[in-house]
Amino acid sequence: MTAIPVSPPTPRSWTGPLMVLAGGVGIGFAPIGLRFGLDDLGPQAIAFWRYVFALPLLLALVFLIERRAPRLPNRFILMAGTFFTLDIALWHHALTLTTVSNATFIVNLGNVLVGFGAWFFLKQRPHGFWFVAAALAILGAAALSLGGGAEGKGNIR
Structure with missing residues (x-):
């Protein structure tokens, strides 16, 4: 039996995961920045x-x-952008009405509800991994919501 040589990952293969990690860290500071900027x-x-x-x-x-200029958006990109804008606008408004953790909990439920909506309306059954991810999103968001102070005063401001 011969050993198969394994080459180390190229630096480019780490670009995506590092960008996702940096984006997650950046988004984690968004509600804090909003509270300070209000x-x-x-x-x-x-x-x-x-x-x-x-x-x-x-x-x-x-x-x-991509080494090129961005393409012109089609109607689906415009629809996705519109829905994303509404999502962000509602989340920012929710951050002024409740704690950061409760607003984030609501946003995480939106992602889960979209998956169930696609299953119900579009008849696209999610992959088994989606159910695990949805359960983790709900559990994580619930842990955020349950971890605050007694009167919701565990937030920054």
Whole structure:
């Protein structure tokens, strides 16, 4: 029996996971930044400026990775962008009405409900792994919600 040589992963193979990790860390600071910025701006203005400031970086990434200009969006991209905008707007508004953990819990339930909606309306049964991921999302969000102070005062402000 001969050993199969295994080469170490190329630096490029780590780009995606590192970007996802950096994005997760960045998103983790979003509600904290919103709480600190509410004295000067409203929740929708904060959401708007978060994405306006991200546009140059995203455009630079397209040029660096794809080596071309972005394509014009089609109607599905515009619909997805519209729904994403509504999701972000509602989340930022929810952050002003409840604790950070409760608002995040609601957002995580939205992802799970989309999967069930696709199963019910589009007859697309999710893969078995999706059920594990949905259960972990619900458990993690519930742990966030149950970990705050007695009157929801365990948040930053």
